[in-house]
Amino acid sequence: MVYDLKSSLQRVMVLCIKDMKLYYFKGPTIVMGLLMPLFLWLAFMIGAKLPLARGLLALIVISAFFTASSITPIVMPWETRQKTLEMILSKPVTIYTILFGTALASTLFGIFISFILIATGLLINLIPHNIVLLILGVPVASLCYSFMGLLFSAIPSDIPADAVLLSTVVRFPLIFISGIFIPIQKLPYYIRPLAYISPLTYFSDLIDNIYNYNSLLNPLVDLLILLILMVVFMVLALVVNKATLTKRL
């Protein structure tokens, strides 16, 4: 049992490293994971004339969201197209090992970019007052968004752009309803319920609390909801990807 778990984790790591080598520098990852959040942020910064410190917090949140969910949608369609999925599946791995490897690579990407921005914040005296929450919150949120991205990869297509398009259609509106640039209290009353089903709301709220002591919910509640959403997205992603796997082979 321990041996099986150890070798499964070893295989997840091997696949994660493979995904990091192959997909961190792919076009869709750079465009949707790095450039898009950056330009969105710039547009808001200039349009809403946000102070730099406030703006950087928004950038941390949307970068974690976009980077952590940028790789997971494209891996399965890409590997289907390249005919590498069947090669990997003929080795001693299951589809779950492959999916966990991809999710881990995407999560690490989100964590890496987030911590670069957090370090940048230190240079302008943007200091988190709760390091533990920050160290827990960023990985949990990145995992949550990574598994959310993995849901889109279940689309039984061998065209990565199909999964990217679907994920963009879902992810893009979330930026406007999750209290990142516009506080939830200022949103029209009919949109507010949507804000509470957005996974982005709780990370945004958590970051607000970590830096400004200013949040709608208790930060532990934010963290707990992110954890629950992570589990829900993980289970859904594993189930739907397994269900559509036969259409890929």
Added chain:
Amino acid sequence: MKNGKPRKRGIIRFMGVVEAYDLVKKFGSVVAVDGVSFTVKEGEIYGILGPNGAGKTTTIRLTIGVLKPDRGEAYIMGYNVHKEPVKARSFIGVVPEVSNPYVDLTVWDNLMLVGGLYCLPRAIKVERAVSLLKTLGIYDVRNRKVRTLSKGMRRRLLVAMALIGDPDILFLDEPTSGLDVFSARVIKRLLLELKKHGKTIILTTHNIDEAGLLCDRVAVMSKGKIVASGTPEELKIRFGMYTRILVCFDREVDENSLRGYLEGLDIIVQGRRLIITCKTEDLNDILNRITVMVKHNSLRIRELQASGLSLEDVFVRLVKGV
């Protein structure tokens, strides 16, 4: 022992290292594999022979657990490939027909990746990778991205990737299909070498010569079913009741003018040559009919041969159902 686990399980039904029972797979209304069963014994080369579309690749994919059958079960070393896929696949290496290595990784990185999936320690991975790359003649290109390799080199890399885990059983789907003579020879030589080291090899091919040369036993597939199986020699003997007669005339002959004399027989006319496949017991009668035909058409026989069927003839008869 392998990976710290016992290699064999103490189950009564465990007859061969690979067992398939009544495998059925449909794609929509098309039955790709229809009730296929076979057992492969340890250390043998087992060939699945058939024309394109016979169901060979699907049979392999079902046997290794990449595809789920609509009915039936497959076992590798006693492990059900669908219930315990990781354990079952830890004993095998697969060279699929259609899949690829990662083209944006180097040859070396591809091998390290697969070695990692078999949980090999780094020193063993490196040692095996060097040895395999040298054996397969692609050591010099180890730092090149796969994208830049020829088809033959990619195929040899796939073989190396299948062997890096030192599997007991090797599955190869059309291993030499579309390869240049040199690459095909390298792979065939390696397969015979692996057999000498006690490896079990299961390969699909539509190349009869390859099957005759490499395989200890052959299963002939047609329209999703195994229509015959046995050693190449057994198959030839089983169809030994048939004889092929080759007659070479002094001039070209017209098929229609010969038909009347050879009614009910399987004949092929090619210029001056006439090829007849017939039951051996009818040989006397047919020779008499040929004599009459020659006389009536004022033909002269330049050459006459009668021989048993080759594996190719057996294959054609089985697949055509004649």
